Amino acid sequence: MIEVHELTKRYGGRPAVDGLSFRVCPGRVTGFLGPNGAGKSTTLRMILGLEAPTVGTATVGGVAFRSRPRGLRHVGALLDAGNVHNGRTAIAHLRALARSNAIGRGRVDEVLGEVGLSAVARRRVGSFSLGMRQRLGIATALLGDPPVLLFDEPANGLDPEGVRWVRGLFRRLAAEGRTVFVSSHLMSEMQNTADDLVVIGRGRLLAAESADAFAARGSRRSVVVRTPDPEALAAVLRAERARVSADGAGLLTVDGVNADRIGELAHRHGLQLHQLAERTASLEEAFMELTGDTVDYLSGEER
Numbered sequence: 001m002i003e004v005h006e007l008t009k010r011y012g013g014r015p016a017v018d019g020l021s022f023r024v025c026p027g028r029v030t031g032f033l034g035p036n037g038a039g040k041s042t043t044l045r046m047i048l049g050l051e052a053p054t055v056g057t058a059t060v061g062g063v064a065f066r067s068r069p070r071g072l073r074h075v076g077a078l079l080d081a082g083n084v085h086n087g088r089t090a091i092a093h094l095r096a097l098a099r100s101n102a103i104g105r106g107r108v109d110e111v112l113g114e115v116g117l118s119a120v121a122r123r124r125v126g127s128f129s130l131g132m133r134q135r136l137g138i139a140t141a142l143l144g145d146p147p148v149l150l151f152d153e154p155a156n157g158l159d160p161e162g163v164r165w166v167r168g169l170f171r172r173l174a175a176e177g178r179t180v181f182v183s184s185h186l187m188s189e190m191q192n193t194a195d196d197l198v199v200i201g202r203g204r205l206l207a208a209e210s211a212d213a214f215a216a217r218g219s220r221r222s223v224v225v226r227t228p229d230p231e232a233l234a235a236v237l238r239a240e241r242a243r244v245s246a247d248g249a250g251l252l253t254v255d256g257v258n259a260d261r262i263g264e265l266a267h268r269h270g271l272q273l274h275q276l277a278e279r280t281a282s283l284e285e286a287f288m289e290l291t292g293d294t295v296d297y298l299s300g301e302e303r
Contacts, residue, residue, distance in 0.1 A: 001025055001179055002047060002148065007056035009042050009203075016042045018203035019056070024181045024196075026147070029174045031194035031211065032183040035291050039203040040183045041079070044152055048077055060148050072101040076141030077150040081133040081157070086126030090117055090136050093125060094143060103144055111139040116165075130157030138166070148179040155186055167193050187284035191215070201291045217286040223259045225252045226275035233271050240265065250274075 002024035009017040017039040024030045034040050045051040047058040049066030058064070060075055068074045084093055094108040112118045115135040120128075125136065134157050141149055151170075155163050170193055174180045184190055190197070190211065197214045199207040207214055227233045230252055234244045242257040254262060259278050266273050 001062075002058070002060055002150075002181060003062075004043070004047065004058045005056055007043065007046060007058055008054045009039075009046060009051060010054045015203050017046070017053075017200075020200065020203070020205050021056075022198050022205060022208045024179055024198070026179045027174055027177050028195040029170050029180045029182060029193055030196040030198060031190040032181060032198050032200075033185075033187075033190065033287060033291075034200040034206075036185075037202075038200045038291075040200065041152060042203075043200070044077070044079060044150055044181075044183060047150065048075065048079075050079075070101040070144070072097060072103065072140075072144030072146065074144070074146055075148045075150065076144060076146040077152075078134075078137035078141045078154055079150075079152045081130065081137040084125045084133065084136065087124060089122050089124055090128075090139075091121040093136070094139060097140060097143060101144055107143060107145070111142045114142065115139040131159060131162055134158055135162070138169070147177075148181075149173060150181045150183075152183045153185065154182065155184065155189055163189065187287060191283040199287065199290060206290055211283065215283045215286050217290060222279040223254045223257070223262055224275065224277050224279055225254060225262060225273060226250050227252070227266070227271060227273050229271055232269070233266060233273075236265050236269050236271070237262065253279075 005021050007017055007020040008015060020043060032040055042051060046053050047060065047065065049064060065071065065075055090112065091108060094111065095105060098105060098108050112121050115138050117132065117135055117139065120132065125133065128136065134154060138154060141151065154166055158166060167189060170180050170182060182194070194211045197207065197209065197211050199214070225233065227250055230246055230250050234246060234252060237244050237254055237257060240257050243255040245253045259276055263273065263276055
């Protein structure tokens with residue numbers, strides 16, 4: 001288990017992380033979300049003892065991680081896939097880490113196979129693509145067979161098959177009773193992977209709850225409608241102050257009027273419906289609504 005209590009980090013008086021408190025429990029995948037500059041990477045570094053907090057504590061299994069003599073047996077982490085000596089081979093890199101943490105050499109072969117790098121184990125890391133480096137970083141995290149795992153943007157550089165693989169890996173690790181904490185900006189992956197979410201903005205905690213509960217925060221509830229007369233139905237719905245968008249093939253997306261009311265209005269005006277369904281709550285929409293005031297950099301069209 002990871003426990004963070006009133007964690008604060010200031011740089012020159014400016015807080016990068018500001019009074020964070022949350023808990024990451026075993027047996028579940030917990031997503032760590034926030035806009036760019038929210039303090040996610042700084043928080044992960046403090047959990048791992050790579051940064052000293054200005055105030056507060058971060059513990060893993062009840063103790064500070066930096067007090068562990070052989071850290072890879074307790075926590076596996078991927079923070080920066082590029083932080084590997086380019087002149088080393090993948091197998092040499094892992095063997096050096098295994099030796100320093102009293103891990104058998106056989107484990108190196110196991111994790112190389114698990115991440116799909118056995119065939120390139122003796123190639124120098126400098127020749128690796130970003131996706132291959134990501135897989136090597138994941139192998140490093142798995143090396144000590146630890147009960148706690150932290151990943152910062154693990155899907156960067158992975159192809160669709162790799163993204164699917166890493167999603168299944170996280171689910172399996174959690175099913176084994178491990179604590180899995182994943183920072184990511186890919187909302188679709190978090191929606192498909194995470195059981196729980198910790199969301200921060202400008203270094204402060206915005207939410208810590210189940211992914212389903214968080215998605216339900218979204219205030220917009222869209223309804224998808226298919227009709228042979230979309231223009232007539234759109235006019236009726238706009239008269240009800242609904243927001244209506246069309247895809248040109250008879251399909252309308254409606255906000256501001258629920259499905260029951262749309263059905264009533266269509267019946268009253270003699271309009272036939274082929275499809276009427278409320279859209280599943282979107283994690284991305286809930287995230288944008290909650291964090292909108294904490295985004296420091298907006299594109300021109302978002303201002």
